[in-house]
Amino acid sequence: MRNQQHANRLKGETSPYLLQHAHNPVDWYPWGPEALEEARRSDRPILLSIGYSACHWCHVMAHESFEDGATAEVMNRLFVNIKVDREERPDLDRIYQTVHQMLSRRGGGWPLTVCLNPHDLVPFFTGTYFPKEPRYGMPAFVSVLHQLAAFYAEHRGDLAQNGQVLREALAAMGREGHGAELPDAELLARARHALRTNFDPVHGGFGSAPKFPHTADLEFLLHSDGEGFEMLRTTLDGMARGGIYDHLGGGFARYSVDERWEIPHFEKMLYDNGPLLELYARMAAHTGDPAYAAVAIETAEWVIREMQSPEGGYYAAFDADSEGEEGRFYVWDRLQVRALLTEDEYAVFSRHYGLDETPNFEGHWHLHVAEPLEAVAGAVGKSPDQTARLLASARARLLSMRDQRVWPGRDDKVIASWNGLMIRGMTVAGRLLGRDDFEDSAARAFEFVRRTMDVDGRLMSVYKDGRARFDAYLDDHAFLLDAALERLQTHWRTDDLDWAADLADRLLERFEDAEYGGFFFTSADHEALIQRPKPWMDESMPSGNGVAIRALIRLAGLTGDLRYADAAERGLRAARRAMAQYPHAHGALMNAAREWLTPPPLVILRGQGEALAPWRMRALEACPDALVYAIPADADGLPPELAARVPGSSGPLAYVCRGRVCAPPAASLEALNDILSAC
Template sequence: MHPSHRNRLSAETSPYLQQHADNPVDWYPWGQEALDKARREDKPILLSIGYSACHWCHVMAHESFEDPDTARVMNELFVNVKVDREERPDLDKVYQLAHQIIARRPGGWPLTVFLNPHNQLPFFTGTYFPKTARYQLPDFVTVLHKVAEHYRQQKDELRRHDQALAGILKAIQREGPADAPDPRLLAAARQALDSEFDAVHGGFGGAPKFPQASNLELLLYLTRLDETGDPGALHMATESLAKMAEGGLFDQIGGGFYRYSVDSGWQIPHFEKMLYDNAVLLRLYAEAWQLTGRALFRRVAEATAEWVLREMRAPEGGFYSALDADSEGEEGKYYLWDRAEVRALLDPDEYALVERHYGLDQTPNFEARWHLHVERPLPEVAQGLGLDPGAAEQRLAAARAKLYAARQRRVRPGLDDKRLTAWNALMIKGLAAAGRRLGRDEYIAAAETAFAFLRRSAVDADGHLLATYKGGEARLKAYLDDYAFLLDAGLELLQCRWRSDDLGWLLNLADQLLSRFEDRERGGFFFTAEDHEPLIQRPKSLADESLPAGNGVAALALLRLGQLVGEPRYSEAAERALKAAVPVLRQFPHGHGALLLALAEWLHPAELVILRGRPEGLGPWLAAARRGDRRRLVFAIPNDAGELPGDLAARRAEDGEVAYLCTGTSCLPPIRSMEELVRSPR
C-alpha cells in the first residue's frame, strides 16, 4: 500500500500497532477520538486485541485485515479499534473476562469484540475468525454483516443484554473479606498439583501445556518450609523443569524458552519467545540448581540468561519484549532443521553425536523438518559412541556453536522492541536471583543497569510509573503489575548490593501502591490506579495468567518490605489482600500460585538477616548468612550507607561486622562472629 494510505496506527509506538499501520482497515488506536466517532455515528466498535509475536494474530491480519474487500465491509459497518494487549493489559483483562461470560469458553488472541458505542459493553465476542468458513467457524465477512444487522435491528434485546452483563461484571467484585487464610489452603493446592502432575512428562495437565511457573515456584518454596522438606514437591518441580529443559520448549541451540508446548510431552512449542516467561524460569532453574546441584539446571539457567543478554538487551538498559513465532511468513521456520543441512554443517563425529542426542535419526516432528529436543541423554549417547562424558560435552558444545552460527544467517523472527516496565521488573528479579545463586556478577550488573534505566526513564513528572517505553518515549499510566513486580525486583536487587537511595524509591512505590491501587473496602489491589481511565469494570487480578498475579506479588513484596523496615502499613495491606483472596483460593487454589507464595510467607515468615560492616569485610559474612537452604532475606548494609528508615535505623554499625537476625517479631541479640551466625537456630 502507498504510504499516503497509512491509517492512524502509523503514529503509534507499539510494534504490534505498527504492523497494522498499512492495512486498508481504517484502524483507530483506543482513545477518545474513536469512542466519540462511534457514539456520534451510532456505529458499533470492532475491537481487535492482539500482540506482535502472536501467530494467529498474523494469520487473521493476512487473511482479513490486509484484504481490501474485507476492510471495505469493516470500514462501512464499524469503527475499528486495534489494541496491543501488552501495552493495554487493562483492556485485555476486561474484555477477555467479558468474552468468557458471553461465549462461555476461554478467550485468547486475537480477541475480537463488538462493542455498543454508547457504553463500550460487548454484545458479541470471538477470537480468530477465518476469511473462509473452516475450523467449524463462520467466515469473517458473514460475521461482520450479522453483527451489524443485530446491532441495528435488535435494540431492545441489546439493552437487556447490556444490563445483564453490567450486573454480572459488578457482582464479580462484590465479595468482601473472608476469614483469615489458613494452612489448609496450601495443603489443598499441594494436593491438587499432585493430582494433576504428569508423572511421565512432568508439568501439569495435558496439551496445550504451559510451564505454570508460579506453581513450580510454590513447590520449590514448600521444600524449604521446614527442616523435613517436602520430597514430593521437590520431585514434581524438578522433574517438570528437567523435562521442559530437555524438550522442544527450550531452544537447544540458542537458549531461552518458547511460550508453551502444543503437545503434552514438551516436544513442539508455540514458537514465540516472551521476556516474562524467561525471566521467571531463569530464577527457577537457578534455584533448582541450588537445591539439587544438578548440572542440567545450571546449564539451562546460564543459557537462558545469556540469550537474554545477547538478544533482548537494549543498549541503554532494559529489555525488549518478545521474538515473533513467525519468520518469512512461517511459524517456527527460524528454528527448524533439515537433516542434510545439519550433516553438512558438522564434521562426522559431531553429527553422529547430534543425530542421536537430538533425535535426527527419528521421524521429522514438525512439517517434514526437525525441531530439536533431547531424544537420548548425552551420557547414553556418549557410551554408545565410546566417548567419556567430558569429551561428549565438548563435542556437543562445538556442534551447537556451529548450528547457532548457521542459524544466525537466516531471516530472524521479528523483534518487539518496546520495553515494558512490568516485564523488565520480572527480568531484573530473574537476573539478580540467578546471579546471586550462581555466583554470576555480570547478571547482577545487567539487572542493576535495567533497574537504573526504569528509575530514569519510566516515570512521569509526578514520580508515577509509566508502563511502556519505545523510541525514546515512556507512555501510558502504569498498572498494578508494574508497581508490584518492580517493588519485588528491587528487594531482590538490594539483597545483591545495597543502595539506600533505591530503598527510598521502593518505599515511595509502596506508598503509591497503597494510596492509588488498594481496594480500601474489600482488600486487595485493583489492576488500575484510581485516576485511570474509567472502563466497564475496574479489574482486580487474583489468578495467575501468563504473568504471576499482581495481587500475589504485591502481597509478598509488601510483607518483605514491612519486615525489612518495620512498617506495619505494608504488612497489614498484604494481610488484607490475602483475606480478600480466600474465596478464590478455596475454589481453585492451584490457579493462584503467586498468592499462595505470599500466604506461605505470611504463615511462616522468612528469617531476616541484616549485616552491617565495612564494605570490604561484608563478603564473607554474606556468604555465611546465605549458607544452606534456609528461607532467608539477607541484606548487607555497609557502615557508610547513611541514614536508614524505620527499624533499620536500630541495626547500628559497629567497629567490626555484626549481624541482626529476626524471624517475624522475634529478634536475637546482635551476632558478632560468623561461626555464631552459621550456628544460629532456624
C-alpha cells in the first residue's frame, strides 16, 4: 500500500502516471537537471523506469516492487531513480526503446527498465517488467539491482567504450536513404503483397496473437485493389464483432490478446480510436453498409461522452484495471445479466454476445458477437426488427448498470498529437455521416489546442491542470497539421489555413533534416539527448514522418506553395530504403507515397456560403476520397493560387484538379459530377 504521509519529488508533477508513484517509498525524481546532476555528483547509476497510466504491467511492478519498502531501500541506496511518463516524454521512450531492441534483439514494452551511465546517459542495461520474486523465467528485481550496481562499479572502462559505440550506431540511423529514388508503384505493390502474406483471412488483421489494429496499414488497404479492400473489410468486421470493441459503450481497446479479437487488453487509448473512427466512417461511405456507420457513431458518441473535457480537449486514456483487476469494469456474470433483463431480452442478448457459451475471461463473460443477429432472430422466433429492439433495450440496461461500477482510472491529460488524430477522425465522421455534433466536438477540441497549447508561436505537447508543458514533438505538429486540413474541408476559415501553414513552416524550420531529408522527432533546439531520432516506421501510432509528408503534399496542392512539396519529396526519397526493407511496417509513408504518385481529386468550390453545401455533398457522393474545400465568395486573405479561383458571376464554380492537371471550371452540379465520375 502507498504511504500517503510520504511523498517524493513526483508530488508536484501533473502526469497522472507520475502522481501514481508520488507516495512510493522510492525516492523518485522526474527527468530533469536536478536528477541528472545528483547522479553525476553522487556517481550513482540512473535507474530509469518508463511507463504510462493505463499500463497493466506497470501497475503490477509498482505494487510488487515500488511500493515495497525493502526494495525501495535498495533502489535509493544504489541508484538515482527517475520515473518517466512515456506520453509526456515520447522522445526519451523512443530512444531507450530503440536501445533496448538493439541490446536485447527483441521488442520492448512497458514498463521499460533502463540503467544509465550518469555521465553520458548511455544505457548499459535494458529490460521491461521484473517480478519481485523469481518467476516467469525472470530473476527477482532486487537481484537485478545488485548486479547492475556491481557492474557499474567494476567496469567503468568498458562502459565508456561501449557507450561510444552505441552512440555512433544511434547517430547513423536515418542517414541511409540520402539520394535515393522516389517510391514508385512497384514499392506500393510490394507493400500490398507483404500485408497479404501476413494477413489472417479468417479473423482479419495481421499476424497472430497479440493482434493490433495497425490503422495506417488499414488506411492503405482502403485505397487498394479489390483484394486489399476485402482484407480491410474482413478486419473491420472481425474487430467490430470481437471483444476489442466495447459493445455497450462504444470505442476500441488497444489490442487483442488472441487472434480472434475476442479478449482485449482492456485499456482504451485516444490514439487508436481517432483513426478507427475515421476508417469505419469511410467504409460506411464507400459501401453504404449501416453496420460500419453504427460502429463509427457509437465510438464518436463514447468519445464525446467520456473522453472530451469541459474545456474542449480530448483526454488521453482509460486504464485497463479497476479495483485492482484487469477488465473488471467490462466483464459480466451470467446470473447478474439474467437478473437485469427481461426473459425476451436475455434470450436475444445471451445468444448474440456469447453468454450461452463457456466463460471466456477468468470465469466471467466478456461480450463479443457469437451469433449474428439475423440468426438469433430465427432462433428466438422474433422478427429482425423486434430482435434489434430487444437487443438495444438490453444493451441500454446493462450500460446503465455498468456505469454504477467502480470506473477504471482515466488519464485526463490532453496530448496534442493524440488530439490531432481524434480531431481528424471526428471531423471526417461528422462530414461523411452528416453528424453536426461530431463536427462541433472536433471544432471545440481544435480551438482548445490552438488557444491553450500554442503559446507565442511555440506548440506544447501536453496540457493538464491548467498547465501546457513540454515542447511539442514531430507527431504533435504533423497530426495537428493533418487535422487542420481536414477541418478546412468541413468549415473554411482562412485563419485556420494560416495556422496550418504556420505549423508547416515550423516543421520545415525546426524539424527537417536539411542534409538527408525527412523530419526528426525533436526540434533543433530541444534538450540534447543521446540521439535525435528520425522515425520512419509506424508504431502504436502512424509514423509522424508519413503523416507530415502527406499533409505537406496536400498543403502544397491547396496553396500552390512548392516549398511544402519539395520538403515532401525530400522526405520520400530519404524514406525509400526503409520502406523497401520492411514495406508492411511503413503504412503511413505508403499512404503519403500513394498520394504523391496518384493524387486524389482536389475540388475547390467558390460561391456564396449556403449555395456551396449541395455542391460539396455532390462531390463527396461522387468521390468520397476527394479533398473538397468550400470557400465562400467573401473569404479574404487567400493565397494567390486560391484567390485566382474566383466565384462564378451567377452561381458557384467548382475547380477540380488531380496533381497539376486541372479540368475547366464546372458551373453546374451535372458538370461537377461528370468530372468526378471516374473517381
